[in-house]
Amino acid sequence: MDNLVKRAKELLENKTVQVVIGYEAGPTGVIRPAFITDPEKAGKLIYNDKCDQNLAVYLTKKEVKNFGKMAIVATLPVMRSIMMLISEQQLFAESIVVLGISADGNLLDIADINIMQGYIEKSDLSNPEKYKALLAELNKLNPEEKFAYWQKELSKCIKCYACRQACPMCYCTRCTVEVNQPQWIPVQANTHGNMEWHILRAMHLAGRCISCGECGRACPVGIPCHLLTMQLTDQVYTYFKVYAGTSDKMNSVLSTFEPNDKESFII
Amino acid sequence: METTRKLIRKQSVEKLYNALTSNRQVYAPVVAADKQIEYRYNPGFAEVTFGHIRSTLSVKNVVFPKVENLFFYTNARSESTITDIDMSRIPEVVLWGAHPCDNAAFDTLRSIFCWDIKDEFFSKRLEKLAVIGLSCHLSDEYCFCTSVGLSPDSKKGSDILLSLLKNGDYHADILTEKGNEIVKSAADLFETVSDEKEVITEVKQKFSHEQVTSKLSAAFEHPFWVENSLRCIGCGACAYVCPTCACFDIQDETRGKNGKRYRSWDSCGFGLFTLHTSGHNPREVQSQRWRQRIMHKFSYMPERNESLGCVGCGRCSSGCPVDMNIAEQLEALQNI
Amino acid sequence: MSDFEPKVVAFVCNWCTYAGADLTGTSRIKYASNVKIIRFPCTGRIDFMLLLKAFANGADGIIVSGCHPNDCHYTSGNFHAKRRWIMFKELMDFMGIDMNRITFSWVSAAEGAKWADVVNATVTRIRELGPYVSYKEMVDKSVEEEVKNG
Ligand code: SF4
Ligand code: SF4
Ligand code: SF4
Ligand code: FES
Numbered sequence: 001m002d003n004l005v006k007r008a009k010e011l012l013e014n015k016t017v018q019v020v021i022g023y024e025a026g027p028t029g030v031i032r033p034a035f036i037t038d039p040e041k042a043g044k045l046i047y048n049d050k051c052d053q054n055l056a057v058y059l060t061k062k063e064v065k066n067f068g069k070m071a072i073v074a075t076l077p078v079m080r081s082i083m084m085l086i087s088e089q090q091l092f093a094e095s096i097v098v099l100g101i102s103a104d105g106n107l108l109d110i111a112d113i114n115i116m117q118g119y120i121e122k123s124d125l126s127n128p129e130k131y132k133a134l135l136a137e138l139n140k141l142n143p144e145e146k147f148a149y150w151q152k153e154l155s156k157c158i159k160c161y162a163c164r165q166a167c168p169m170c171y172c173t174r175c176t177v178e179v180n181q182p183q184w185i186p187v188q189a190n191t192h193g194n195m196e197w198h199i200l201r202a203m204h205l206a207g208r209c210i211s212c213g214e215c216g217r218a219c220p221v222g223i224p225c226h227l228l229t230m231q232l233t234d235q236v237y238t239y240f241k242v243y244a245g246t247s248d249k250m251n252s253v254l255s256t257f258e259p260n261d262k263e264s265f266i267i
Numbered sequence: 268m269e270t271t272r273k274l275i276r277k278q279s280v281e282k283l284y285n286a287l288t289s290n291r292q293v294y295a296p297v298v299a300a301d302k303q304i305e306y307r308y309n310p311g312f313a314e315v316t317f318g319h320i321r322s323t324l325s326v327k328n329v330v331f332p333k334v335e336n337l338f339f340y341t342n343a344r345s346e347s348t349i350t351d352i353d354m355s356r357i358p359e360v361v362l363w364g365a366h367p368c369d370n371a372a373f374d375t376l377r378s379i380f381c382w383d384i385k386d387e388f389f390s391k392r393l394e395k396l397a398v399i400g401l402s403c404h405l406s407d408e409y410c411f412c413t414s415v416g417l418s419p420d421s422k423k424g425s426d427i428l429l430s431l432l433k434n435g436d437y438h439a440d441i442l443t444e445k446g447n448e449i450v451k452s453a454a455d456l457f458e459t460v461s462d463e464k465e466v467i468t469e470v471k472q473k474f475s476h477e478q479v480t481s482k483l484s485a486a487f488e489h490p491f492w493v494e495n496s497l498r499c500i501g502c503g504a505c506a507y508v509c510p511t512c513a514c515f516d517i518q519d520e521t522r523g524k525n526g527k528r529y530r531s532w533d534s535c536g537f538g539l540f541t542l543h544t545s546g547h548n549p550r551e552v553q554s555q556r557w558r559q560r561i562m563h564k565f566s567y568m569p570e571r572n573e574s575l576g577c578v579g580c581g582r583c584s585s586g587c588p589v590d591m592n593i594a595e596q597l598e599a600l601q602n603i
Numbered sequence: 604m605s606d607f608e609p610k611v612v613a614f615v616c617n618w619c620t621y622a623g624a625d626l627t628g629t630s631r632i633k634y635a636s637n638v639k640i641i642r643f644p645c646t647g648r649i650d651f652m653l654l655l656k657a658f659a660n661g662a663d664g665i666i667v668s669g670c671h672p673n674d675c676h677y678t679s680g681n682f683h684a685k686r687r688w689i690m691f692k693e694l695m696d697f698m699g700i701d702m703n704r705i706t707f708s709w710v711s712a713a714e715g716a717k718w719a720d721v722v723n724a725t726v727t728r729i730r731e732l733g734p735y736v737s738y739k740e741m742v743d744k745s746v747e748e749e750v751k752n753g
Binding site for chain 3: 138139141142143144145146147148149150151184185190191192193195196199200202203206207228231232235236239240253254255256257258259261263265266267
């Protein structure tokens with residue numbers, strides 16, 4: 001990843017950006033996010049197939065934004081998150097530089113948002129293969145089995161909200177779970193409260209989830225909560241023929257409509 | 268009580284376990300389908316694991332459950348009635364096979380829940396709890412009990428502490444009256460000690476907690492906090508898996524005329540934890556919350572509760588989605 | 604199940620279905636009395652969480668209804684609602700929550716007879732399905748979990 005390091009160093013040296021958000025290996029060897037502000041430290045940046053966190057979550061973080069203009073190491077899901085954030089007015093295209101990474105791990109030349117859009121458009125935007133298989137299995141179950149499966153999984157949830165905090169699209173400063181007048185979601189972490197929490201989360205991400213899998217990866221108790229949002233990603237495509245995060249100007253699916261939207265269950 | 272050491276053979280451990288589960292709730296660790304280590308009530312002995320390093324969640328829920336109902340109420344037009352919780356419903360629990368760090372945490376929790384007023388729910392649950400601990404014969408890079416004044420075979424918090432011997436038998440240190448009761452109820456399973464060697468893992472000391480504590484008193488404004496918490500996403504995973512974190516939220520939940528007040532786990536890492544009604548938030552950004560986490564455990568608690576808020580189990584670090592490694596940070600802080 | 608009387612909650616918009624239901628009454632059309640109507644300004648205001656709350660509080664069936672497409676008092680509330688219902692239905696199906704228990708319909712202020720049909724059909728269907736035991740069990744079990752606090 002010499003190219004990445006070189007480019008990051010340049011950007012910091014010529015003061016195009018004030019911080020580079022990327023990956024480094026921590027002292028125990030675990031890959032983690034890095035925030036490089038000093039060009040001399042750009043050498044810490046790495047990229048390999050273990051760099052799977054969706055870094056776009058930091059683009060809306062106050063203390064990171066405080067540095068000034070940000071460069072970000074961006075794989076496809078990160079680029080799509082950036083599109084979502086711009087289209088939802090959470091980020092200005094001018095405040096970032098995208099250090100795109102191709103599927104085979106090489107530095108891409110993403111000079112502006114249009115080029116990024118072009119790259120996204122020619123990529124496969126459906127759910128990643130490993131999740132497709134899991135989704136297919138679940139979809140094969142009958143309703144009772146599905147309900148039992150999700151009860152079992154969600155009973156483990158401790159409501160730590162790591163899934164929410166890890167998702168770039170969950171940027172609300174006050175989440176609906178924290179609204180208590182009225183109390184939409186029970187605060188307690190029991191199966192029922194957890195079920196309602198996850199239905200709410202999935203609905204709020206319908207048409208906005210870009211299938212990075214970060215929420216499931218972040219969960220400390222291993223709940224595959226990303227499958228809920230990814231199922232809806234599939235359904236959004238089936239019904240409305242769109243994938244989230246493909247342009248900086250798109251309206252999200254649930255905040256728009258077409259008069260001739262098709263369904264078959266309203267009488 | 269004078270502590271004694273006995274021997275319990277491999278085969279007898281199973282008998283002891285079965286005897287206990289026959290008339291009590293035994294909370295023991297198992298390897299779940301997804302390979303996570305979780306505690307369950309009365310699993311079959313064959314399922315119980317003796318080779319785990321750390322369970323995903325701590326066992327603090329036996330004394331500080333994720334939801335604790337405090338009372339029930341009914342609102343009539345002119346008056347309301349309050350029904351207290353029937354404390355006699357709190358069951359007797361034997362905690363089986365928990366490691367010394369987790370067991371030491373009960374003392375830490377007591378120093379929080381009983382520091383002025385004795386919290387009745389916590390105290391009752393602790394009173395009904397007997398702990399059969401298991402010294403660690405395995406550890407990993409996240410463990411740091413030896414840096415916080417404990418060790419893989421420390422006895423704090425256990426009523427009986429089992430330690431694996433080279434030949435597969437166990438030494439049983441009988442440490443309290445509660446432990447003694449259990450031993451007496453199955454006296455024939457306990458034999459005289461042999462000179463077989465114990466298998467205890469080695470955990471390298473990473474820092475001196477005294478030095479961390481002394482450094483922290485002047486480190487409140489240090490740039491360290493921002494630099495080292497930029498990647499923190501502000502979830503509650505660390506606090507919720509931690510055996511000593513005790514923050515809770517209190518809520519009323521009403522359905523029609525009836526309702527209940529309960530407390531449930533909370534975390535000082537959440538943005539809204541300190542948000543005032545006025546809109547002012549004294550801990551506005553994540554670095555302040557991360558600072559609070561470490562300060563509370565390593566500065567405020569030693570000062571006020573005469574206990575350390577961390578037992579070195581390493582859960583927060585192994586469970587953190589962004590590798591906020593507490594031992595690494597404490598190591599850095601001692602030299603700040 | 605012969606003595607089972609389904610509890611059905613109807614979430615309806617003020618301008619069409621509520622007025623339609625009124626017309627059912629003034630036209631003296633008889634229909635099942637199992638339904639409890641809750642009036643909303645518009646289908647766009649009927650949050651999916653409300654449907655879940657109804658199930659959690661003991662509803663066996665739910666009706667959600669408003670103005671026909673293009674007739675919404677606020678022009679587009681029902682178009683937005685339609686998209687949301689599509690997603691909600693797919694999510695519920697994926698999680699095994701019984702969508703046969705929810706009727707979605709468009710009933711205008713002039714369709715008093717249709718309202719009676721919608722309610723009757725829903726009540727008959729729920730009568731066949733029986734009480735929504737599995738959802739209630741989950742809610743009750745959750746309360747048990749707290750008592751045991753495992
Ligand atoms: S997969 Fe999860 S973290 Fe990623 S965008 Fe979807 S909901 Fe957010
Ligand atoms: S990260 Fe996991 S445990 Fe935490 S709130 Fe999300 S699903 Fe629940
Ligand atoms: S702070 Fe971390 S290492 Fe210390 S007791 Fe809590 S979870 Fe364990
Ligand atoms: S007012 Fe009836 S659906 Fe909007």
